[in-house]
Amino acid sequence: MGGSERKLNLNAFLAASGHHEASWRHADTSPECGVDIHHYVKLTQIAEKGLLDSVFLADGYWAHSGSLEPFTLLSALAASTRHIGLIATVETTYNEPFHVARKFASLDHISKGRAGWNIVTGAGPAAEQFSRVQHPKHHERYESAEEFVEVVKRLWDSWEDDAVRNDKINGILIDQAKVHTIDFTGKHHAVQGPLNIARPPQGHPVLVQAGSSETGKDFAAKLAEVIFTAQLTFEEAQAFYADVKARLAKYGRTADQLKVLPGLSPILADTEAEAREMEEELFQLIDHEGATKRLSIRLGIDLSNHGLDDRVTADGALLTDQVSGMKSRHQLILDLIEREKPTLRELINRLAGARGHFTFTGTPLQLADEIERWFHGGAADGFNLMPQIYPSGLERFVYKVIPELQSRGLFRTSYEEQTLRGKLGLMRPENARISNDSNDFNYSKKEVYL
Amino acid sequence: MGEANRKVHLNVFLRATGHHAGAWRHEDAHPELELDIDYLGQLARIAERGKLDSIFLADGYAGGGSKLEPFTLLSALASVTEHIGLIATVGTVYNDPFHVARQFASLDHISGGRAGWNIVTGAGSAAHNFSRDEHPEHAERYETGEEFVEVVKQLWDSWEDDALIFDKKAGKLVDSSKVHEINFKGHTYVVKGPLNIPRPPQGYPVLVQAGSSEQGKELAAKTAEVIFTAQQTFDAGREFYSDVKGRLAKYGRSADELVILPGLAPIVADTEAEARELEEELHSFVDTKRALDGLSERFTVNLNDYALDAPVPLDKAKPAEEFNGIRSRQEVILDAARREGFTIRQLLYRSNGGHGHITFTGSVLQTADLIEKWFLNHAADGFNVLPQLFPTGLEIFVDKVIPELQNRGLFRTEYEGATLRESLGLRRPANTRHLQQSI
Numbered sequence: 001m002g003g004s005e006r007k008l009n010l011n012a013f014l015a016a017s018g019h020h021e022a023s024w025r026h027a028d029t030s031p032e033c034g035v036d037i038h039h040y041v042k043l044t045q046i047a048e049k050g051l052l053d054s055v056f057l058a059d060g061y062w063a064h065s066g067s068l069e070p071f072t073l074l075s076a077l078a079a080s081t082r083h084i085g086l087i088a089t090v091e092t093t094y095n096e097p098f099h100v101a102r103k104f105a106s107l108d109h110i111s112k113g114r115a116g117w118n119i120v121t122g123a124g125p126a127a128e129q130f131s132r133v134q135h136p137k138h139h140e141r142y143e144s145a146e147e148f149v150e151v152v153k154r155l156w157d158s159w160e161d162d163a164v165r166n167d168k169i170n171g172i173l174i175d176q177a178k179v180h181t182i183d184f185t186g187k188h189h190a191v192q193g194p195l196n197i198a199r200p201p202q203g204h205p206v207l208v209q210a211g212s213s214e215t216g217k218d219f220a221a222k223l224a225e226v227i228f229t230a231q232l233t234f235e236e237a238q239a240f241y242a243d244v245k246a247r248l249a250k251y252g253r254t255a256d257q258l259k260v261l262p263g264l265s266p267i268l269a270d271t272e273a274e275a276r277e278m279e280e281e282l283f284q285l286i287d288h289e290g291a292t293k294r295l296s297i298r299l300g301i302d303l304s305n306h307g308l309d310d311r312v313t314a315d316g317a318l319l320t321d322q323v324s325g326m327k328s329r330h331q332l333i334l335d336l337i338e339r340e341k342p343t344l345r346e347l348i349n350r351l352a353g354a355r356g357h358f359t360f361t362g363t364p365l366q367l368a369d370e371i372e373r374w375f376h377g378g379a380a381d382g383f384n385l386m387p388q389i390y391p392s393g394l395e396r397f398v399y400k401v402i403p404e405l406q407s408r409g410l411f412r413t414s415y416e417e418q419t420l421r422g423k424l425g426l427m428r429p430e431n432a433r434i435s436n437d438s439n440d441f442n443y444s445k446k447e448v449y450l
Numbered sequence: 451m452g453e454a455n456r457k458v459h460l461n462v463f464l465r466a467t468g469h470h471a472g473a474w475r476h477e478d479a480h481p482e483l484e485l486d487i488d489y490l491g492q493l494a495r496i497a498e499r500g501k502l503d504s505i506f507l508a509d510g511y512a513g514g515g516s517k518l519e520p521f522t523l524l525s526a527l528a529s530v531t532e533h534i535g536l537i538a539t540v541g542t543v544y545n546d547p548f549h550v551a552r553q554f555a556s557l558d559h560i561s562g563g564r565a566g567w568n569i570v571t572g573a574g575s576a577a578h579n580f581s582r583d584e585h586p587e588h589a590e591r592y593e594t595g596e597e598f599v600e601v602v603k604q605l606w607d608s609w610e611d612d613a614l615i616f617d618k619k620a621g622k623l624v625d626s627s628k629v630h631e632i633n634f635k636g637h638t639y640v641v642k643g644p645l646n647i648p649r650p651p652q653g654y655p656v657l658v659q660a661g662s663s664e665q666g667k668e669l670a671a672k673t674a675e676v677i678f679t680a681q682q683t684f685d686a687g688r689e690f691y692s693d694v695k696g697r698l699a700k701y702g703r704s705a706d707e708l709v710i711l712p713g714l715a716p717i718v719a720d721t722e723a724e725a726r727e728l729e730e731e732l733h734s735f736v737d738t739k740r741a742l743d744g745l746s747e748r749f750t751v752n753l754n755d756y757a758l759d760a761p762v763p764l765d766k767a768k769p770a771e772e773f774n775g776i777r778s779r780q781e782v783i784l785d786a787a788r789r790e791g792f793t794i795r796q797l798l799y800r801s802n803g804g805h806g807h808i809t810f811t812g813s814v815l816q817t818a819d820l821i822e823k824w825f826l827n828h829a830a831d832g833f834n835v836l837p838q839l840f841p842t843g844l845e846i847f848v849d850k851v852i853p854e855l856q857n858r859g860l861f862r863t864e865y866e867g868a869t870l871r872e873s874l875g876l877r878r879p880a881n882t883r884h885l886q887q888s889i
Contacts, residue, residue, distance in 0.1 A: 025618045032616055035648060037529075037560045061548070065614065065623050066648040069556035072525040076560050079487060079529035096544070098511065098579045106519035109485040110526050128642035129548045164516060166474075166481040171737055173474060173481060174516070192578035198485065198516040287621050 008375055008411050009259050009382030009424055011054045011087065011228075012047040012394060014040060016065070019265050019354045020388035022285035024065075028392050034065050040073060041080045043391055050398030051412050053423045054085030054116060056208075056228070056384065061094070061126040071103045078111035085114045085420030087208055087226075092148035093122035093141055094130045100148075101155035101195055108200035113419035116206035118228065121145045122325075138324050142215045147186045149207070149223060154182040156204050157433040158194035180433055202421050203429040212240065212328035213320075221247035224258060225426050228384045230332055230357045231262045237358075237379035259424055262379070263357030264371070265386040268396040272362050279361045282388065283349045291348045298333070308345040312337055332356050354386045364400035371401075372410060458825050458860045459709055459832030459874060460852075461504045461537065461678075462497045462844060466490065469715050470838035471802045472735025478842045485518055491530040493841055500848030501862050503873045504535030504566060506658075506678070506834065511544055511576035521553045528561035535564045535870030537658055537676075541572035542598040543591055544580045547639055550598075551605035554655045555647045563651035563869030568658040568678065571595040592665045597636045599657070599673060604632040606654050607883040608644035630883055652871050653879040662690065671697035674708060675876050678834045680806045681712040682786040687808075687829035709874055712824070715804030715836040717811040718846050729803070729811045732838060736802050742794070745801055758795045762787040803838050814846070818854040825860065 013019065016039070017029035024031035033039035044055050055077070059070050070088035077086055086107065090100055100117075108115040121142055125135035136144065163178035182193035209216065209224035220227045221244060231237035240262075245255045267282070269275035288308060296303045300318035320331045333356060336342070342350060353359035360367055374380040387393025405411040417423050466484040467474035474481040483489035497505050505527070507520050520538035528536055536557065540550055550567075558565040571592060575585030586594065613628035632643035659666065659674035670677045671694055681687040690712075695705045717732070719725035742753045751766040767784060787797055803809035810820055824830040837843030855861035867873050 024616075024623055025621060031618070031623055032614075034614075035556075035559045041529075061646055063609075063629055063644045063646050066609070066646060068559060068647065069521075069552050071522050072553055072556040072560055075522040075525035076529045079491070079526040094546070095549075096580055098576075099545075099549075102519050103522055106522040109518060110487045110522055128640075130546055131638070131640045159516070164484075168475040168477075168479075168481070171475060171735070188581075190578075190581045196511065196513060196515060196517060197519065285621075 008371065008405060009226075009261060010050075010052045010411070011056050011085075011226075011261060011382070011384045012043070012052050013228075013263070013384050013386045014043050014055050014057050015386075015390060016067070018389040018393060019357075019386040020282050021291070021352045021355075022282050022287070023389050025285040026282060026389055028389055031065075033390075035068050037068070037073070037076050039390075040068070040077060043394060044077045044081050044084060046391060046394050046398055048081050048084040050394075050402045051415060052084060052385075052398075053382070054087050054114075054420055056087035056116070056118060057089060059089040059091070059120075061129050071107060074115075075107055075110055078107065078114065083114075083415040083418075085116055085206070085423060086111055087116035087118050087206070087420075089118040089120055089210075091120045091122040092145040093136060094126055094132070095148075097148050097151035097189055097191060098155065098195070101152040102197055104152070104205045105156060105195060105197045105200045108202055108205050109197070113201035113421070115200070115202070116208050116226070116420055118208040118210055119145060119149060119224070120210060125325075135324070138213075138327060139215065142219055144188045146219065146223075147188050151182070151184050151186070151189050151191050153204055154184055154433070155191070155193055155195040156200055157431045158182050159197075159199040160431055160433065161199055161203075164198050199431065202419050203431065206420050206424060206426060213331075216328060217244055218247060220244060220258065221253070222251050226259045226261060226424065229260065229262050230329060230355075231379075232332060232336060232356070232358055234374060234377065234379055236335075237262050237374060238377060241379050256425065257427075259381040259426075261382050261384045262374070263354060263386050264383040265354030265357050265359045265388055266367055266393065266397065266401075267353075267359070267361040267388050268364055268367060268393065268400065270363060272366065275361045275363065278389075283352070286348060286352050288345065288348055291352065292344065295344075295348065295351075298330070303344060306344050308348075309343050311341055312344050312347050313341075314338060329356050353388055357384075357386055359388070364396070364404055367397075367401050368404040368408065371405065372408065375410065456831075457862055458821060458855060459711060460500075460502045460861070461506050461535075461676075461711055461832070461834045462502055462847075463713070463834055463836045464490070464493060464497075464505045464507055465836075465840060466493075468732075468839040468843060469804055469807075469836040470717075470732045470736075471741060471805075472732045473839045475735035476732060476839055478839060480841075484516060487518075487523075487526050490518070490523065491527060493844060494527045494531050494534060496841065496844055496848055498531050498534040500852045501865060502534060502835075502848075502852075503832070504537050504564075504870055506537040506566075506568060507539060509539040509541070509570075511541070511572070511579055521557060524565075525557055525560055528557065528564065533564075533865040533868075533873075535566055535656070535873060536561055537566035537568050537656070537870075539568040539570055539660075541570045541576075542595040543572035543586060544576050544582075545598075547598050547601035548605065548641060548645070551602040551645055552647055554602075555606060555645065555650045558650035558652055558655050559647070563871070565650070565652070566656035566658050566676070566870055568660055569595065569599060569674070570660060588663075589665070592669060594638050596669065596673075597638050601632075601634050601636070601639050601641050603654060604634055604883070605641070605643055605645040606650055607881045608632050609647075609649045610881055610883070611649055611653075614648055632883075649881065652869050653881065656870050656874060656876060667694050668697065670694060670708065671703070672701050676709045676711060676874065679710065679712050680804075680808075681829070682808055683789075684824060684827075684829055686785070687712055687824055688827060691829050706875060707877075709831045709876070711832050711834040712830050713804060713807030713836055714821075714833040715807045715809045715838055716817050716843070716847065716851075717803070717809075717838050718814055718817050718843065718851060720813060720850075722811075722813045722816060725811045725813060728839070733799060733802060736798075738798065741798055741802060745797065753794055756794055758798075759793050762792050762794055762797050764788055804836055807834075807836055809838075814850040814854060817847075817851050818858065821851075821855060822858060822860060 016034040017024040160178035209220040210228040467479040524536040610628035658676040660678040
């Protein structure tokens with residue numbers, strides 16, 4: 001893509017009442033919306049009005065206040081929207097490649113090519129929910145994840161694009177010569193295939209990655225097409241952007257084959273003063289005691305006797321090498337303490353907005369300036385939007401910031417592409433199997449014809 | 451429920467083109483829309499127009515066909531319908547109870563209490579797609595399946611119904627004393643819980659069971675709320691009905707807590723002659739040799755070696771006990787062939803049309819008569835309807851057979867309840883965890 005036509009890619013990170021940890025207590029939100037499909041339909045329709053590339057959801061197996069399961073949720077959203085991409089987070093440690101390949105293929109068919117997969121290796125220990133003895137280590141998870149993704153891609157490719165014939169006259173429903181076993185035998189998975197659904201409309205749903213550790217960055221450079229990342233400053237984001245893009249060549253890929261989308265968590269109002277007021281209001285709603293407990297656990301230092309207005313140091317905190325999950329986020333917090341020397345209250349408030357993502361409080365024009373600076377300054381290809389309050393924060397972005405970005409020529413003014421790949425300017429992958437028809441499997445005819 | 455206000459329950463077994471093996475070649479069929487959600491949504495809305503209780507989908511993890519995956523499909527259908535129940539088949543052998551509990555809870559929340567789970571152990575080996583060496587034996591599958599369902603129910607109950615309190619002032623979103631670990635340790639599964647989603651609107655999605663072997667019947671009597679079954683004759687249907695209903699008391703359950711729905715694969719037209727003509731047309735689309743290959747696999751006898759009008763070589767068929775697939779279906783087919791002295795052609799036609807379910811070709815009135823006869827004589831509480839051709843077979847059923855049943859006072863004229871449980875006249879289960887604690 002030429003520099004002059006380069007456009008922002010924008011994703012909305014959906015959540016119940018907002019990304020601020022106290023948003024559910026704010027007067028503008030309905031905390032009852034957590035498992036209410038109508039809430040998510042409404043948010044997605046607003047995002048679609050704003051011509052955003054996609055919506056996305058995080059996932060995990062912990063209880064908290066409960067959440068809908070991503071595939072069921074995104075399929076319901078697919079049926080209620082026409083254009084917007086739908087990105088599900090699915091982890092590779094406690095899932096089966098066959099099920100995951102199949103559900104994404106199904107979502108991609110249902111949405112007519114709008115599915116994306118945010119690949120995570122399992123953000124929190126969940127071994128105890130899945131009859132396993134222990135949560136695998138960071139390195140092992142990435143290794144197994146890579147194999148998992150490889151199996152999934154081969155399953156998607158197990159059907160050639162023109163395998164389904166629907167030839168009523170000659171009685172040929174499926175051309176069996178174009179449906180292949182994959183006969184995969186790896187260290188962690190052994191899968192014969194083929195998949196039981198035709199190749200997804202996009203070839204492969206868009207592959208997204210969100211870990212920013214060293215291993216995560218390499219993983220992204222090797223196989224991701226979008227990367228969500230948490231960057232607290234413009235300079236750090238620039239360094240990250242350059243680092244990740246530079247790794248692509250090693251894998252024979254070009255810079256435009258991976259879109260870097262840092263998190264951006266805005267609080268917007270017509271004037272800066274109003275925005276600050278709203279920010280302050282949210283700070284007031286934070287449960288500082290609970291947040292202190294969580295931060296103590298995270299850092300591995302007891303902060304319970306620490307005054308809210310005393311400065312925090314990272315002395316005695318766990319080193320990044322000592323934590324098993326969310327390594328990059330851990331380092332980000334240590335760096336923040338080192339750089340800004342915050343009080344405990346400031347640190348808690350700083351992380352409350354979006355758990356370590358870049359937060360912004362100001363007017364739509366100020367935000368458009370900031371977005372433009374990052375986009376043109378080699379810090380981002382776009383953003384993963386994390387409004388601190390839903391739905392009003394998203395509405396403000398869509399109705400106030402988007403038109404400004406459009407008038408600056410930075411963002412699309414209509415949807416021109418049906419698929420999520422098309423919107424992101426990504427190529428549809430060739431079927432890696434087409435040239436290799438040596439291992440056909442002789443299906444029971446009955447199964448094909450019934 | 452009293453006999454007087456007992457009503458027929460109807461489920462449609464959804465397929466894109468039809469249950470007849472040749473349906474996809476018929477001019478009314480749309481094989482090219484197999485994965486098209488707009489078309490499938492249209493079918494679901496036709497069924498909803500007919501006030502049917504539910505739609506249902508079969509499933510499997512191996513084989514060469516191309517179909518949408520049940521949770522994604524039913525969730526999308528939930529968005530384009532308002533009343534109809536949505537029953538997904540999910541096998542226990544190659545799944546994990548936490549994922550399954552969660553996906554059904556999610557579908558139940560998304561649909562406002564319309565989810566149902568057709569529990570199968572996993573017919574047909576899919577071991578090779580899941581890093582396993584072999585498909586477990588029939589008995590072991592049932593044992594593991596029972597434990598699986600127990601874990602899933604405990605996970606659904608891990609949130610008390612009133613665990614979410616949303617108290618903005620006090621800063622309390624969840625009453626964590628009402629969200630419990632389950633700490634399940636069984637033979638196969640070890641699951642700590644709690645689930646990561648609040649209790650489903652229905653308490654539990656409706657539990658459906660489709661196996662009709664001895665073990666299957668016992669399991670159904672113990673845990674199922676709907677049973678899909680393949681019964682070839684009215685007499686066999688009555689026998690099965692009283693057998694299964696008779697087993698309920700042993701588990702402290704009453705007869706109306708289990709809804710028995712035999713499969714019925716109809717070809718309906720305004721007149722019997724037209725229906726017969728359509729049936730002939732559908733048979734003409736099936737490649738006889740291929741279809742016999744399929745049946746031969748099931749019977750372990752090469753039927754292509756015999757004349758089409760010769761009797762089925764029953765003495766050569768493998769007995770059901772040695773069969774490690776859908777054992778009850780094997781019995782049903784053998785039984786029918788034995789009892790009715792089927793020729794190979796008759797067996798083939800029966801198999802083409804309803805893959806072992808009762809097939810029926812006739813007029814609108816004859817179809818209504820059949821349903822009424824089975825229903826009033828306690829051979830069925832309703833039917834799992836398998837139209838042999840979609841969409842036209844579903845349309846004629848909804849637009850002609852349903853009104854006839856309504857005229858006879860046998861079927862609802864409006865949806866009365868909001869949930870699938872309410873449509874089926876089933877109670878919402880109490881939270882067992884809550885009961886334990888209050889003791």
